Amino acid sequence: MSVQQTASTFGVGDLPEIDVFSAEFRSAPWEVTRRALADSPNGLARSSRGIEALTYAACHTLFSDRRLKIGFDEMYAATGFDESSAVFQSAVTSINNLEGDHHKNLRTLLGSYFNREWVQALRPTVGAIIEDLVDGFEPRGTVDLVTEFSPKIPSRLFTQLIGVPLADATFLERISDQLLKVVYMDPANNEAIEAAYQELADYVNGLIKEKQKAPGDDVVSYLLAAEAAGTVSRRDVVVNTTALLRASTDTTSGQLGLVLAELASRPDLWKLCHADPAVIAPAVMEAVRWRTGAWSILRIAREDLTVLDTEVPAGTEFFGLAATAHRDPEAYPEPDVFRIDRKRPKPTLNWGTGIHYCLGKPIAQVEMEEAVRVLTRRWAAIDFATPFETRGEPFTSQPARMEMTFSVR
Template sequence: MTTAFTADELTQIPWLPLERVPAGTNAIRSNRGVEVISYETCASTLRDLDYSTGLVELFEESGVDVQEFKEIASKSVNYVEGPDHARLRSALGTFFTPQKVQSMRSEVREWIEAALDATGEQTEIELVGDMIRDIPARVFSELLGVDAEKHAAFISRISEESVRIFEMDPELAGPSTAAWSELTRWVDELLEIHEPGTPDANVLDHMLAQKAMGKMSDEDIRVSLVTLLAASTDTTQILAGLMFTSFLDNPDQWQRLREDPSLVPSAVTEAARYRPGDAWIFRVATVDKEIAGVPVYAGDHVFALIGAAHRDPAVFTNPEIFDIGRTGERLPLNWGVGRHFCLGRMFAVMELEEMLRATSARWVTIEHSDPAAAREASYLDAGTSVHIRVTPAN
């Protein structure tokens, strides 16, 4: 069966497959590979050891023909399996802990409040430029142990540019190659000038401590820094923009949040479900098998369509409704599941929570500055600009 939707359409309407395939369809074959649609089938596919994360293939599909970048991808914690994956996951995971997240929460709140203070008495605000873009970059600067004033803008830009390989568009080969060249050069310069400090003061010192214990090599550290930097800010920025867009389109939920701030954590979870930043998570089959009765062959590209999975009526009650009090249902798949679950998820969630806490306390209402333009905007435009009009609380 060939799909009646394209990759471009999925980027604009991530849940489109549910409208185009028969109800109850779990997976289908398309001209680009296998499309996994239902929630449970997506989750089981992402956990399956027979599917690689396909990072090397992403470079090949994007026309980025630089062996160094492919080797970095092939040696990263996001790609390797077995004992090497367990070793790297353990070495890095002991830094990305709930305790580390909580230790940064008050500081993140201060950054957000300062960004909002800088808007003064404005009632017309562009959220991405005025607040959203800076916060994930500041967090990563802090985790990396570099000066945010000097490096945050670079970190935000290079993350946005380097992850465009996930678009698998050969027309972006030139810009993607340039971005990865700049990214690796910056990491090499950082490693050259870094002066070791207290273990766990930042992620680089943590990795140096892991090296001293024989758990990481110099190559592991370089590869990990490159891949962490590439993934550092872009996803969180897009999710934040989409989160506020969901509230703009559902003003009753904004009022509900203001009346009950304890809903902030469930609101972030619901926002990630309702408008995911990615339509799919990419995988590559390493053996012949099947998914929900659909034959899969070694080398096939497999797409876990999380945008559709998040609207699966077999899992979510009234999935088309944005309900910030939604509880007792499955977690969104934005950050993956299983062994390759995103190391930075807890930081992203914390940042989104603090953005909601600060803004909902300040603004009685939020609305689109230009509703007509908002209706015409592309789905992912929310990651680059969100123009709003606010009614201040005071």
């Protein structure tokens, strides 16, 4: 069925066009967005990959619109994965992509495991992981935070989450690094991604056998208890344990690197975080707004429909640009000023909104806050030894390298 336009609606062709792969967009997307918004009737623009939501309100509308789906099926298929591939099947049947009662059930289950008290009780564990890492490289006075620090925190924490020895963190970090590559939608990575997923699934299946013999208070034992109670299937246990690794490691490591890069470039703020730890939480969230890791979040139209007065055909891909929404003056007054004293700022969008809103946001916050707390307490100053670079835009933003010098207090 073709889309019928009416006088009060727009066609995709009425939207301004932007080049999301241009160097300008990848380094300062809000500059491009502000020009495009002058010609946009509704906060949307078109690009070679689909429709881009530029403003906070447009992103919020997309993320909350139940007529749009997460679309892992389309994303994996477009990247060249066959439906029979294990990673494809796992992604589409995980909590991140499910809908309806199955999704609600898994979300309630995992949400009650990651409850507020559980998350706050993580702080000493996370703090100890960080102190131990810093002990390892501090005597040198230099560190590459991208290879030696940021990815090690979530992978070590994940070993606690699933109840395995700390030594497994290296394996989990390697697998997670391979699985992340799917966001770049480059078929050249598919073989490595599939192989990594197979390794992970074998590992999780082995772990399940151990946890059945000796359950603990970890999330795998918790899911197995739910299986025994008939609430979830064995497949749910395997798929969602692997989904938790995908969801929790590179996302956090990348965003932590960006937050530390921002603080390193603001020596006064670094000092303030040490002098007054109460500023750490708002400083981290302002740094997330300023340097956003989850740059664009995908949604796909299930059917021909009208979104923000724009008629789109089924299958249209929407990208909610959290990175530009975070510089929207309607949502954040004086958006180009870095301010840690914003009064009740709107929630940043890089954790999504709506029924798939990130379940691990408080965990990621604890990891980032503890990293800032420990580093600012131990180091009087930190500086870049080489120019700071990121990669992955316009899909995600990850520090490419962060060779730093620091002075110990």
